[in-house]
Amino acid sequence: MNSLYYQKKLSRNVGDKFFTSLSVFCALIAILPLIFVVTYILIKGGAQITPELFTLEPNPPGDDLDAGGINPALIGTLVITTIASIIAIPVGVGGGIYLAEYSKGGPFSKFIRFGVNVLAGVPSIIAGVFIYALIVSTKILFGSMYSGFAGGMALSILMLPTVIKTTDEGLKLVPNELRYASLGIGASMYTTILKITLPTAFRSIATGVVLGIARAAGETAPLIFTALFSYYYIVGFEDLFYEMGSLAVLIYNFALEPYDAQNKLAWAASFILVISILTVNIFSRIFAVFTEKTKRV
Amino acid sequence: MEEKLTLFKNRKRFGIEKNIDLIFKNTTLALSSLVAIVLFGIILVVFFQSFESFSRYGLNFLVTSEWNPVKDEYGAFTAIYGTLVTSLLSLLITIPLGVGTAIFITEDFVPKFVREIVGSFVELLAAIPSVVLGLWAIFVMEPFFREFFVFLHKFFGWITLFSSEPAGRNSLLAIIILVVMLLPIVTSIARDSLNQVPKKLRNASYGIGASRWKTIFSVILPAALSGIMAGVLLALGRAMGETMAVTMIIGNSNVFSWSLLSPGYTISSMLANQFGEADGSQVSSLFYAAFVLMILSLVVNIFAQWLVKKFSLKY
Numbered sequence: 201m202n203s204l205y206y207q208k209k210l211s212r213n214v215g216d217k218f219f220t221s222l223s224v225f226c227a228l229i230a231i232l233p234l235i236f237v238v239t240y241i242l243i244k245g246g247a248q249i250t251p252e253l254f255t256l257e258p259n260p261p262g263d264d265l266d267a268g269g270i271n272p273a274l275i276g277t278l279v280i281t282t283i284a285s286i287i288a289i290p291v292g293v294g295g296g297i298y299l300a301e302y303s304k305g306g307p308f309s310k311f312i313r314f315g316v317n318v319l320a321g322v323p324s325i326i327a328g329v330f331i332y333a334l335i336v337s338t339k340i341l342f343g344s345m346y347s348g349f350a351g352g353m354a355l356s357i358l359m360l361p362t363v364i365k366t367t368d369e370g371l372k373l374v375p376n377e378l379r380y381a382s383l384g385i386g387a388s389m390y391t392t393i394l395k396i397t398l399p400t401a402f403r404s405i406a407t408g409v410v411l412g413i414a415r416a417a418g419e420t421a422p423l424i425f426t427a428l429f430s431y432y433y434i435v436g437f438e439d440l441f442y443e444m445g446s447l448a449v450l451i452y453n454f455a456l457e458p459y460d461a462q463n464k465l466a467w468a469a470s471f472i473l474v475i476s477i478l479t480v481n482i483f484s485r486i487f488a489v490f491t492e493k494t495k496r497v
Numbered sequence: 498m499e500e501k502l503t504l505f506k507n508r509k510r511f512g513i514e515k516n517i518d519l520i521f522k523n524t525t526l527a528l529s530s531l532v533a534i535v536l537f538g539i540i541l542v543v544f545f546q547s548f549e550s551f552s553r554y555g556l557n558f559l560v561t562s563e564w565n566p567v568k569d570e571y572g573a574f575t576a577i578y579g580t581l582v583t584s585l586l587s588l589l590i591t592i593p594l595g596v597g598t599a600i601f602i603t604e605d606f607v608p609k610f611v612r613e614i615v616g617s618f619v620e621l622l623a624a625i626p627s628v629v630l631g632l633w634a635i636f637v638m639e640p641f642f643r644e645f646f647v648f649l650h651k652f653f654g655w656i657t658l659f660s661s662e663p664a665g666r667n668s669l670l671a672i673i674i675l676v677v678m679l680l681p682i683v684t685s686i687a688r689d690s691l692n693q694v695p696k697k698l699r700n701a702s703y704g705i706g707a708s709r710w711k712t713i714f715s716v717i718l719p720a721a722l723s724g725i726m727a728g729v730l731l732a733l734g735r736a737m738g739e740t741m742a743v744t745m746i747i748g749n750s751n752v753f754s755w756s757l758l759s760p761g762y763t764i765s766s767m768l769a770n771q772f773g774e775a776d777g778s779q780v781s782s783l784f785y786a787a788f789v790l791m792i793l794s795l796v797v798n799i800f801a802q803w804l805v806k807k808f809s810l811k812y
Contacts, residue, residue: 212708219710226597233677234622294528321740330539390521418626421740425772435723480789
């Protein structure tokens with residue numbers, strides 16, 4: 201009769217308990233870093249947030265009294281990410297359209313899909329090295345060397361695979377009936393794609409693209425020798441072709457400075473970067489759950 | 498045939514539209530080809546830029562560790578060794594942690610919403626820029642581990658890996674921050690592959706009397722193995738190419754040392770440190786190092802993709 205009851209001391213039950221607690225332990229360790237990192241950034245970075253931070257130029261290191269603000273880096277990040285988006289989104293969405301709508305699963309599309317995955321695995325610093333060789337060292341852009349534009353191009357290489365993949369996968373989810381219906385009433389392929397399939401897949405594509413942009417905004421490695429860094433305000437269009445600061449490179453440069461004032465600025469920049477990236481991520485997550493629910497109804 | 502063609506010609510609107518359609522199709526075709534062009538462009542450009550250094554040092558570049566811009570002697574052994582050691586060791590720690598977390602998320606030890614929160618926490622960790630993790634590592638992690646490293650050296654100093662006096666930034670810290678960065682990758686891919694294992698298998702295993710963990714170890718994990726392996730390889734590729742956090746915490750020293758408690762170097766941290774102010778043949782040597790890094794990560798990535806294709810679940 202006893203064998204019908206749960207026996208605590210049976211070796212299989214003891215083993216199960218052990219492994220279960222091990223698994224819980226792993227999960228605890230896994231979430232600890234996020235909690236630690238975010239808490240520190242909220243405390244250390246949040247304490248530095250002042251109105252001047254958003255409007256002033258950073259002072260060159262050495263002057264320990266006043267570090268200034270991060271206005272040029274903030275604007276620079278916006279500008280560089282915008283350039284990257286302007287390049288990567290049309291190319292990526294166009295490429296994704298070809299893969300999902302036109303290709304018939306032949307060797308070419310297989311090769312491109314493979315290439316997209318490989319490109320996604322290329323280390324981000326290699327993208328910087330590539331743009332350095334192609335644009336910075338050749339001075340091909342109106343004789344300018346390090347420039348915000350070159351930085352944007354390096355980032356666009358990193359965004360491209362994400363945009364193509366999300367477009368490809370988003371379009372694949374559009375039911376074929378919609379396409380047949382559109383073609384059936386006499387629309388041509390491009391009308392069908394632009395007016396029917398793309399708008400239907402818009403939400404999922406947009407979510408993926410926004411996440412890709414958020415990811416690119418935090419990238420540093422491709423920028424350190426393409427856009428370099430600048431202490432000065434971005435005032436006009438021609439500044440695109442000169443060195444340009446960004447939040448990410450500011451964090452890198454100022455974290456390694458021995459001066460406390462610069463370190464504080466790095467924490468402040470981290471605060472702004474992390475808060476915006478996490479906000480975008482959390483909102484797109486909620487958005488995705490929300491659309492999934494409405495679809496089921 | 499003739500008749501058909503004239504018929505189409507008479508439909509004027511159709512002809513224009515057909516052209517627009519063709520232009521649209523070819524534009525998208527060109528845009529998708531751009532991926533291949535960029536990929537080949539990267540490989541070719543980096544290769545040709547490294548050619549000067551390649552022809553001078555040949556494969557010796559990979560096994561010598563002299564890096565001296567003054568004497569114009571270059572060898573990347575320290576950086577290559579550092580890249581391999583930091584990525585492999587961090588992976589070794591990440592695999593059990595990540596798979597354990599993935600099992601926690603896919604099993605039902607705790608209510609679903611708790612598991613979902615843990616899952617999204619781990620995924621949000623992936624969204625934190627690596628430069629921010631580097632900043633955190635410098636100012637929070639390094640002081641936190643300082644005592645521990647002294648202890649490690651005192652009691653385990655006889656092991657070669659811990660044989661040097663710990664002083665500030667070192668390779669072991671780089672490994673720890675890499676674990677933090679790889680954890681989301683391994684966890685999310687392992688979770689996806691565990692979720693894909695059909696319920697039938699689990700029920701059959703329970704049905705013949707296996708306990709929960711017997712089922713996990715003998716049925717579920719083997720079934721999900723290929724997916725997990727692919728995730729591990731992707732993480733390895735990421736670890737080798739990871740630049741910012743590692744550069745900020747590894748100490749950046751080209752002096753070779755077996756000890757993890759001394760400052761080290763990786764290929765990517767060498768690039769990040771020296772590329773901006775290098776000139777002459779140093780640039781070419783840096784391109785050579787970049788080429789080595791690219792080949793390493795390409796091989797790992799292609800192998801991962803092949804693995805996914807070859808062993809994708811057959812249930």
